[in-house]
Amino acid sequence: MTEREPVETPFPEPVFDDPPVVDPYRLPEGVRPVRYDLHLEPDLAEATFTGSCATSLVLDDDAATITCNALELVIDEAWVETSDGTRLAPTAVTMDVDTERVSFGFDEPVPAGDVTFHTRFRGQLNDKLRGFYRSTFTDADGAEQTIATTQFEATDARRAFPCWDEPAHKAVFSITLVVDADLFAVSNAAQVSRTPVEGDQGRHEVRFADTMVMSTYLVAFVVGPLEATDPVDVDGTPLRIVYPRGKGHLTSYALEVGAFCLRHFTDYYGIAYPGDKLDLVAVPDFAFGAMENLGCVTFREVLLLVDPGEVTQAELLNVTDVINHELAHMWFGDLVTMKWWNGIWLNEAFATFMEMHATDAFRPEWERWVTFGLARSAAFDTDSLSSTRPIEYPVVSPADAEGMFDILTYEKGAAVVRMLEQYLGADAFRSGIRLYLQQHSYATTETTDLWDALEEATGEPVRRIMDSWIFQGGYPLITVDLLDDGGTLRLSQHRFGYAGDLGEGDPQPLPADDDATRWSVPLIFTQKSTQDGVVTFEKVLLEGDSIDIELVEPVEWILVNTEGTGFYRVRYAPDLLGALVAHAPTDLSPIERYGLVDDAWASVLAAETTAADFLHLAESFATETDLSVWQRLVGCLHALDRLVDEPEDRLAFQERVRALVGPALERLGPEPGQDEPDRTRALRGVLFEAMGTIGAHDQTVLDARVLVAHPDTADPAMAAAAVNVVAAHGDDADFELFLERFRGASSPQEELRYLYALADFDDPDVVRRLLAMTLDEVRTQNAPLLLRRALTNRHHGALAWFFVAEEWTTINDRLPSNSIARMLEGIRSLSGPEMAPAVFAFFEDHTVPQGDKILAQHLERLEVNVALRDREAAAFAGSLR
Known part of the structure; x- marks a missing residue:
């Protein structure tokens, strides 16, 4: 089902105004919510919900109009109750669809002071993975089950209830859910009661404790056929994993990480966890990776539910990082919140920094600060463009806020925070962070408030330093x-x-x-x-x-x-x-050696070093032993591979790759030794995959087929690498096998491993089948990433592009809006002379409003790749002969 158009409210007949000229998306000042008593009744079978809310407001002055945010809601009734018990009903209701606001006009002004604003409303559980939406999964008996869940960041709480949906409007939330008796319900605070509804024994009323004061985007509630682990007591905080029925065996690792992380952050921040409990909730359909709702953190299943013995080190690291990232937000973001969305970078950058801080403490042998090099390289890549942006920039509309969630906010932001921490010293930096949190607990801040706290704690000119990194793009x-x-x-x-x-x-x-x-x-x-x-x-x-x-x-x-x-x-x-x-x-x-490789490749893209000279440099790293350095080398070899088209030149390049990678793989041996470090096991998989894909090594391909045939006997790193090697050389039978394993996977990680590998096949017919799947069988949360990978298919990226162009309207209707710009990252690979002009021409007439800056960066990066091909392809091919 598609997202419905805004529905007219029947009470009274609304007037639709043109958007205002000044501050069109900001709510008027002078009205402050302090408490929401929210009551919701979702109907999962009908994909609808009804609700009521009593919002305690403080009016600075008499108000003839009360304006709040609402979108895609039918408001059936509204009234104001004054402090003396007088009931005032609005005589005019104005819906402003463009700015996502509703205004209630009163003939008699509402008196200043404390009032209660009542609304009754209804809406649909949409399929767009935003607001209050539905998610489905297939249970162990093959039956489809439905969950109702929420995703409110940045500006989607207004899709679930009328509210003051701006981060500065913090309030207490008292939430009550009426649900079917056999369904589980969870929200931000602890459950205080669950009782049958009088006269309807099939329904239960579930009431939750009051939350601390917090912003609307952090509110959450999830209802469905779910289960929860027994709570683990973490120094007084009950911690649980909530999951779809039948997946409890995949929860123990998340409990271990969550418990460690809670203690780590409590010690680092010097402040107790601010909630009364903590539930980590696995959601089958989720547009983002995870969301830091206070006390009710929601995750994609693949980023929470895991069997640590059956996944790669990279997959396990990803789960660890994401849990740590969201829990870092409980203090930095939830307890202390940015005033407006221009400051979202600080929330996300600091949480990204802290996720690595916690992961490094949890598993020091993973060398988390070394692996950050890959993410930092990706941030460098975008920030090397003229279309980059400052980390912080003005945010006006909801689309602007949505566009803030990109690599510059997260990875560049985290990198400059790490740079500052190392310059100031870790202990001095932590003192400044503690001071900042103490000064602004339960309140909202601007970016400069953090710099001021760090200056006070360290005596260094932090604001002067950081302003130069935050308010201008590039590096x-x-x-x-x-x-x-x-x-x-x-x-x-x-x-x-x-x-x-x-x-x-x-x-x-x-x-x-x-x-x-x-x-x-x-x-x-x-x-x-x-x-x-x-x-x-x-x-x-x-x-x-x-x-x-x-x-x-x-x-x-x-x-x-x-x-x-x-x-x-x-x-x-x-x-x-x-x-x-x-x-x-x-x-x-290792990270310093990584930097030499990374800077050298950047100089190739800047036309300061030739591709041939870079390959000679790469070959000087033949004795390299570090995982991250090899990952960067392999990434650069993939880019060089794109420059080589003629069969004889490709054979020569593949021979150079085999000569570089093969000896390193041989030194490791075919199987892990006893107690072999996780990063060494991961390195074996990276080298094996490079030999079989870029190197096209016949024996490696044969070995990969054996591993795919017997995945349970292989080390996870080698099993995952073998999947990608076989996909690169696969036939129809391999495609069918991968499709079967995707559909019958026993874990979220296995499911995605086979699904994404389908995009690498070299048969145009199976690629067409895969593309068609993105519009029906593949979950909407995964389809954008699958299309992105298909766009990078060396031989059939053009097929994927023409599919995206032809199905543009359908893709935008079906897939989460925040995922479109990320999907389009794949166009960077379409640098051939027959494809790049078609891509540029298409986006002269098509836009991505919620990701216009990101799209501009993708297109410019495509320009850079076109220039690289024009400048280097012939000369590089000549150097191989």
Whole structure:
């Protein structure tokens, strides 16, 4: 079913106004909600709900009109009860569909002070994964079951009940649900009673305790055929996992992570968990990965329910990170909340930073700060474009707010927070965070409030530093030179940008070299003395074009960006780079070696290094042993593979790949040894997959087929890699096998492993079958990611593109609106001369309002890839012969 159009309220006949000119989406000032008594009765069979709400308001002045947010609701009745018991009914109701508001006009002004605003309303449980919506799953007996659940961030609480749906309007929520007697119900606070409805023994009234004061976007309620684990007492907080019936065997790991994380954050923040209980709820259909509703955190099943013995280390890491991310929000976001959506970056960036902090404490052997390199590279990739944006920018409409949930908010934001923490020192940084939370508990803040608290705690110019990173897009390239015969280190900065085809002449850097943007750059660099071999570290703040630093003694090598904690790239003078590469295997940490590879590939995209030279650099890492470094190398090899088209050139490139990857795989051996570290097991899978896909190694393909035939006997990392290898070389029989395993998977991770691999097949007929599945069989939460992967299919990305273009209206109607821009990331791969023009032409006439900035970035990144192909393909192919 599609999302219905806004319904006219029958009471009284509404007047539809044009959108106001000034602040069209902000609610009028002078009305403050302090409490909601919300009563809801969902009907899962009919996909509808009815409700009533008594909202306690404080009016600063007499009010002839009361305006709140409402969308896709039928409001059957409304009235105001004044402090003396007088009942006032509105005589005019004005619906403003564009700004998602409803105004109630009164002939007699409502007196200032405390009043109660009553509404009775009804709506539909939609299928768009936003507001109050329905989700389905198939139980163990093959019957379809329905759940009613919520997703209110950013601006969708208004789809469930009339409310003041802005983050600054914090209030207490008292929630009561009337549900079928055999259904489970959960909300933000602890259940205080469950009683049969008088006269209807088939229905129960479930009442929950009052919440703390919080924003509407954090309200949650879930109803359906669910079960819960027994609560685990975490220092006084009952913790449970709530899940669809029959999946209880997949809950123990989430309980372990949740308990550890609660204790970790309570200690870090120095403040007790602010809720009265904590439920982690697995939802079959969920547009986001997870949502930090206070006390009732909702997740995609794949990010909560897991059998740790049957998944890859990457899949287990993902579950751990997401649980930690959402629990970090219980304090940073829920207890202290941004005033408006321009500040959402701070919530999400800090939670992303803290998820890694907690994961690193939970499993130190996973080296979480090293693996962050991959996410940081993706943020660099977007921020190297002229169409990037500042981390914080003005937000006006709900579509603007929805567009804030992107890689710059999360990954770049987390990277600059990590950079600041390392520059200030971990203990000093934590003191500032504790001060910020203490000063603003139960309130709302602006970004600068955090910087002020950190300044107060550390004495450092935090606001001046961070303003340069938050309010302007892009990032610096730090140039490193030695002057005065090696006695002076000069560090210079200018804005880094990729080279793109701007339409005329030779490719140009994006942005231009004369860009005057500068940052306050907290630099940490390492130097090794040639005299005694001592390694020392130094911190400096680069705030102008350059800074000169006198060296006490000659150095063997200098590394800028120690431990990769800075959000900048580095370009060394040739002799300095040569020294670093030579000493990398012995003297540099994994994340520092990662940075050398990552910066080198960026220089290829900036037209400063050739693809052939990069491949030579990559081959110098043949003895590399770290998982993350190899993941970056393999990612770059995939990009190089896109430049090679002719069969003989492809054979030559595949031979180079096999020569690089094969020995590393042989050193690991075919199977894990006893007590082998998780990252080593993961590395074996990465190398095996690279050998079978980019390297097209015949024996690896045969070995992969054996592993796919007997998945239960294989190490999870190798089993997952084998699926992707077989898909790249698969036939109709393989497609049918994968389809069968997707449909009959025993865990969410196995289901998605086979589903997404279907996009890699090299048969146009099976690709067409897969594309058709995205409009019916595949869950709407997964279809966008499947289409994105299909767009990157080396041989049939064009098929996927023409499908997306032809079905554009259907895709936008069926799939969650927040997923469209993410789906379109796949167009970056369509750099061939026959495809790129078609993509550019299509988006001259089609828009993505909720992701216009992200779409602009995808299109510019496609331009960069087109320019790379034009500039490098022929020369790179020639270097392989």
